Structure formats: structure tokens, C-alpha cells
Amino acid sequence: MNALNIAYKDLMMLLKDRGQLITLFLVPIGFILAFSAAFAAGQELEAQVIAVPVVNLDPGGEMSTLLLQQLNDDRGLQTEDYDQAQAAADLSDETIKLVLTIPSGFSADVQAGKQTTLRLAYGPAASDSEVQAVRLVVDGIASDLSLETQLVGGLSQMGAMMGDAPAEVRVFTAERIATQAESQFERAKTTPLVALSAKWPDQITQGREDFNPSSFGVAGFAIMFAFLSAQTTAASIFEERKEGTFRRLLAAPLGKWELLAGKMLPNFFLAILQMVIIVAASLVLLPLVGQQAPTLGNSPLGLALVTILVALCSTSLGILLGALCRTESQVGGISSVFLWIAGMVGGAFIPAFVLGDFLNAIGKVVPHYWAMQAYNDLMLRGGGVGDILLELGVLAGFAAVFFAIGLRRLRFA
């Protein structure tokens, strides 16, 4: 009962604090709109089509036709037919940057289960990222083809890809290989093709097909701001200590637990409300500004569980910050910076798979990462509660640890 009295009092104080309300509710929505606009602009850039000259020595073949069709289906690539001599000439005088060669008998070989080689030759004019992009797409499609047809093959080792390039070009590209992705290439020489091509395309296709930037952005910001609101709890504990009202509360016939619960309740509900409002506003507002609405997946229960655990985690973090912070600037600025960084490395802004292995590994120490994984599983990949048990467990663990340390460190008087 007294917990409710305290919670009610805190809410009343919060409602009088306009700045706090704006931070809690309007700022996140503004961020989402800005972010999705920026992301859409980024996507347009990315949508620039890379022209891929193709020398098809297996014209009319079933598999080569399928391959070309799939290459063109990919939004980023556009194949153009070239004749072999012309392609070699254009490549050496740099009028084209790269050439993909489909060997004669490609369809027959693939269908017969024989190893066959697609050759990607490129000249000095090709940028690393173009080569990489084409290589990844071809890899992916080729491996899909081979998987589909239950055949080994498709692409050969990367070294072999160089076969058709003019000698002077070859030297140049060899350097490039060395600096660019040596280890990948080394592995390509020794590892069976399917294994190699299955590695890269998986991520690319997952990234491309499932990536709804709105869902990602909305989940990320919901998490980011839910955790930032831990500062509300921390600040109110700090304030009570500073103003001495804690002394009054402690002199009152009131349990420590009631006091703590009273401090936690408002933030817990606010964090939930905040996340609900962020998602609801995104569903309504993003389509209005011409952006994709987020997809919510198909597990309301899963979403509810993650949201509740994120709110709980943020609230306990608030207790912890409130217990540890000794100055106003620790409560405000310093924990802000800390929480933003946690959001960054936790993948709340940038997809974890883009951050790279190192940051990804670091990200796992912050609850944001696990919350993000859980939301992604639910919203992007359509998973259910069963798919996020680990994440739920880890979030609950974070909440328990934050709370336990906070309780220990909180000096009441």
C-alpha cells in the first residue's frame, strides 16, 4: 500500500516535470522518424545497380539461365551479355571493371554433379566493395543452385577465378587479395566450395530478406530509451537522498521493501508505457512519412515477456545507478553516456552482424544486446517464445544482478 503511495507521489512529481516527459516520450519518437529517414536515404544509395558483364559460354543451358535470372532478381545487380574477346579487351583497357564467365557445359556439369567453375575476373578499376558485393551475390546464388540440385560445385576456389584476367591485371589483383581478405581466400583454397559459399551468402540473404529497417529501428529505440529511463529512477533516489526526504520516509513505519518497490513501480510502468507508445507511434507515423511500418511478428506473448523483462531490467538498473551515483553529474551526464554506449555496442542502432565479431562479443555484456536479439527473433524472424528463452533468461539474470547489487550498495540514511 505504501509502495503505491510512493509510486503515486513519484508519478505526480514526474507529471510536473515537462522536460522529463519530453525525454521519455517525444524524444524517442523524434529519433525514430529521423533514423528511418536516414536509413531510407542509405537504402537508396545502396540500391544503385552494379552492372555485371557476363560471358555466357553455356547459352541456353538450364542452369546458366537460372543463374542469370537469379542474379538479375537481386536488386543490386544487372547482368549484361558480352562476348569473350570483347570482354577481355574491355577489361584490360578498363572500360569494364569485371567479368563473370559461365563456362561451357556449366548446366550439364552441374546437373551431372561435376565440379565446375564460375570465373570472376576484375581489373584495377573495380572497387573493393563492388567486387565484394558481386562475389557475395554470385557465391550465394551459386551455392543455392548447387544445394537445390543436390550437387557439389558452382563456384571454384577464389584463386581459380583469376584465370581469365590479363597478366598485368592479375598481379594487381593478387596484391589486392593479399590486403583485402587473405584469410578468406586461403580458406577458399582448402575448404570445399559449398562450405565456403554457404558462409557468406547466409548472412547476406538474411540481412537482405529479413531486414525491415523500421522493425529494427523501432525495437532498437524502444530498448535504448527504456534503458535510458533508468535514469529517472536513479535521479529520484538521488533527489530523495539529497533533499533528505529519504530520512522522513525511513523514520516512517514503512518497510525497506515497500520503499524500494515504491521507487521501482513508476519507472517499471513508465518503461512499458514508453515502449508501447514508441511502437504504436511508429505503426501510425512511419507510414505517414512514407516509411515501412514495423512488423511485429506473430508472438504477442513473446513481445510482452521481452518488454516486461526490459522494463524490469531498466528499473533495477535505476536502483543500481541510484545507489552508486554520488553526484548530480553521475546521475545525469555520466550515466547517459554509459547508457548510449551500451545501446551502441548492444546493437540497438546498428545491426549486430554489421558491428563485427569484436563489438558483437563486447555487446553481449550489456542487456541491450539480449533484448535486441529477442525482439529481432520475434519481429524480424517471426519467432515465438520458444526461440527467445535464452534471451529472456539472460535479461532476467541482468535484472536480478542489478537489483541485488543496488540493494546492497544503497545507503538509506
Place this chain on the structure above:
Amino acid sequence: MSEPILISQDLKKSFGEIEAVKGISLQVARGEVFGLLGPNGAGKTTTISMLTGLLEPSGGQITVDGLDLKSHTNEVKAKMGLVPQEMALYMSLSARQNLMFFGRIYGLKGKELRQRVDEVLEMTGLTDRADDPVGDYSGGMKRRVNIGAGLLHKPQLLFLDEPTVGVDPQSRNAIFESVEALNRAGMSVIYTTHYMEEAQRLCQRVAIVDEGRIIAQDTPTALIRSLGGGVVLLGVSASAPEDLAERIAQVPAVKSATRSDTYPAGSTGGQLKIETQRLQEALMQTLDITNQLDVRITSLEILEPNLESVFLHLTGKKLRQ
């Protein structure tokens, strides 16, 4: 005499190395205003914090209205009210909202709560401003809300921790009057201050605290009588003879004379503290001696017998500089 409302036995508190309270034993009778007097850092607030159950003592026992604080914490807390030294209020909330909140925390509700809040607002003279944020109040008004918030649940025992610090004389008087009125209505009060005249006016009994210990405990009158007479602080130039204090101590009217080099700070000479039962006689005889010895007098201060001089007598220190 009925059982005391509060008994504390050998109360102790250490903060790491600092022994803030070194064994305080006191008894507060029902219906009494009891003063805790002491200079800054004496341990008054720490003692009050332990007595009100918000700080765990390092040792000792506290009994309120016959109940042990430790084993009946919430029951005992409900009998007590605390007015903290600092302005312990929510500045963004109005006086009424603050009072409603603290009233609820003490278990008041509904009509009774609203009625008590109105009464307290009336008593503190804040009815007109009741719905303005406390942050906009003057210092004196905040003080009054601060006191009001400790009274809502009609505690049997009220703790007031230096309630008049930073208050203008008029508000201070209003505070005295309300304390007296509450006391007449039967409330026991523990009042801490370092203003001796406040203790002298309000308190039926006082404990003088210094460095975490009670060094005297009695009615103000008895304490003053025990000292008797008055105290003369005599500043003398550095050229005064070493044995001046001893010579003055020989004077029949002088009870004791000691050399204290600590007061006033920065003086070149020494200062003698002369205690006497017969002030005028002692003063004249002392001046005879200094004239004979040709000692130059640099300052002369006569302390009327009051709690201030009792404190000086007991500790050799002034309460405030």
C-alpha cells in the same frame, strides 16, 4: 512518576574510524520538552537518527513507550514524528501534496487525512499558499511545512532537529509558540539546537552533548545554579606573568581561574577564564591584581550565567564562534 516515553541506554555509533556517538543514555519523561544541546558535529543528528530508527546503532538500546525499537520497529516509528534538520520536502509538489503524502505514509486516509492536512496548514499559517509548489516558498515558510509534515499523525514523541536554523526572528517565535502549544496538548518533544537561549526558553530538561557524549543532563535552572555566579573572560597581553591565573584563583570571590590559550583565536596574549559565584566582587578583586602587576588588559567579556556559560564551564569551549 509514570514510565518515561523514551529511554536510551549507552547508544553508540561509529562511521568507520569516526566515533560520532560514544554512549548516550537519556530518559525523556512524558509531556516533557527535552533539549539536546551541543556544538556542530557533537553528534546530535546522529543520536536523533538512531532514536527515530533510521540509523542502526553500533551499540545500545532504545525503548519508546515501553517498546523496544529494534523488535517493534514499525509500531514504535508510528508513535514518533521527525522534523529533519534539512528541508525534507518535495519541492515540486505543493504544501498540501507534501502533507497528504506524508500523512498517507503514516497510515492516515480519507476524510481524516484531509482534515488533519487542513488543520496543520491552518496551524502553520499556510492555508492561503497551500497549493503553490513548496519550492516557491520563502525559507521560513518551508521550515513551517517541514515541521507540519512531522505532526500530521499526532505523534506522542516529536523530534525537532534544529528547526530554527536560518529562520527570521518572527518565524522563530512562531515556531516556539507552536512547540509550546503542542507540548501543552501533551506531546513530548526532543529538541536539538546549538542556541542555548532556545533551550533555556523551551526545554524542561536538557542534555549537553559534546564530542558524542552527554556531559551534563538536568533542568536548565539546575545546570545554571550548579555553575552559579558567572564567567569572566579576561584577555591579557603577552607580557602578563605566567602565574597570573594562580594569583587570581587565590581571590576569595573567585571559584576558579584558568588560562585558556585557545580563545580568542589569533590573540597575542592569553585569556583567562574566571568563574565566580559573586560576579561583581570577583571582577573588582581581579582588576586590583592586574593593576598591581601592571598587566595590560586586552579584552573583557562577562558571561551572564546561562546555559552558554555552563557549556563553557564544562568543555572550555564556546558553543558557537
